[in-house]
Amino acid sequence: MSAKEKPITRTLVNIAMWVERRLHVVKVWNATAGHPIPKTSASWFYTFGSMTLLCFSIQILTGILLSLAYVPSAAEAYRSLQFLNFHVELGWLLRGMHFWGSNCMVIVMFLHMTQVFLWGAYKYPRELTWISGVALLFLTLAISFTGQVMRFDSDAFWGVGIGAAVLGRIPFIGGQLVSLLLGGPIIGSDTLSRFFALHVFVLPGCILALVALHLRLVLLNGINDYPKPGIQVNRKTYDERYEETIRKEGEPFFHGIDKDLVANGILLLVIVSLAIFVGPFGPGIPADPAIRIADARPDYPFLWLFAAAALAPRGSELLLFFVFPIIATLLLIGLPFYSNQGEKHFARRPVAILVVILTYLGIGMLTYAGLTGPWSPHMEAWSGTPTKREFIEARTPLELQGAVLFQNKQCRNCHALGGTGGRRGPDLSDVGTRMNQAELVRQVIQGGGNMPAYGNNLSEQEVRALVTYLVSLRPSHTIPAQIPSRPERTERVSTGEPANQAQTGG
């Protein structure tokens, strides 16, 4: 220190040195930002981890700000969100960023996981890094679901209802689990309070702790060197070879983060843009169980599961909600053990590529199905969907009566004509080519094949008119269905109740 320095500078330096001697900032900095990594790992494909961390940071920041206005009470939550949307300056932007940040976090985390899987980074010696990552995936999904409940609109309310119904299916302890989830006999303020506690205290705390462990493990075991086809991981030689790579072509971590910075900048732009141009999500219809028209559609990360619940064979729910998740979790956690050594590069691991393609296709298709929901009856089709001329033109009075019945008895809610109407059952535009008069009468009266029985809801005359109309539904160049057109359809799942048990009530 030269004598020319001003006393104030000297004092500041002294304070800094005092802090440094006690806190070892430089040492920590060198051990983290300065720790050597393989030159090859500065890759665009290695940026998803830091992007996930960015999303989580955004969630914490926006979450704290949201909590300044949000009231976690069933009576107030909805109004406090509307207050945020319309009265708090830029409150809508905060809500938008929190919502889109959450969705981006799930997506980017999934991409991070895919990359780690395809690049073989989970293999020796990074097993625990992978396992802590799997735990972080589940925690992130949990915080995403509890976050949806914070909205406490109709979707959220019935979403919790679905959660309760799922837990209620667990043998023996289902009832207790439902009470634990709801915090009371119904979905009410106590339910919201416990989801709030999970969402803002328990889950973020767990995530922070696990992120710390995850990063510590990255520092301890080093960033995965970029895999090359043909180079095998061997427990005996790996460490030595990795250290040699670091010695030869290592560079400090902070020299290689330009790509991370760019990728994170782009992600931040994407989240802010989504928040500005698409805006915050909801709140939708208020969480009032007395409102009849409620549609419980979960947020994007859970749509695939929602769709799977509709499309899975009846009675397989226990399999879908418990056996499948347990097997999937065990497979994920066990991955670094049953695939511990050998090839890292995906070019030499065709099964890994197949697994990724199938997973993405499966989740993608189920999510699409969840967005469109073809299994739900189209509740307004009978009264609101027009009928094309070809389905009415040049028909006999009896057939026309049948056409009217087809609308009035709401057949259209499940059956489309000419592609419009419900998609729960088959499109009936050409049913006359597939089923004959006798078969149609039986189907209408007894139901079956996932169709309710209408025997007690239609008079003999009405059935005759309806079936006469249906038989006439076929393109002019085709021949009507013959007798017997196909074996009697008896695939109706047995419930112990006869199919024609319908009663007219009113």
Add this chain to the structure above:
Amino acid sequence: MRRAVFENPYRREADGQTSRVTCWVNRIQGDQFKVFAANCTHLGCPVRWFAESQLFLCPCHGGAFYANGAYAAGPPPRGLYIYENKVENGELKVKAGVLPTLANPV
């Protein structure tokens, strides 16, 4: 078939609108009623009554029930949950208050 809304007996101030419960009431004859919970037995979504087709339909996964609450179609494992009820001094009283689930079917 009529839709009825009642206040949940376990209501607290903070529950707001969520303590309102919907059920479907079917008068069989005279003082005899059948009261169905609105929660679908598949995954708990609220079913709606359609008088024209004489069916309860669920908006979530397309479960369908007949007017007597029996299973008609779709993924539900059983018929609708039925609340006990009685008529006292001209008022229909329903034994309810707990969210019906398969583990606790009212």
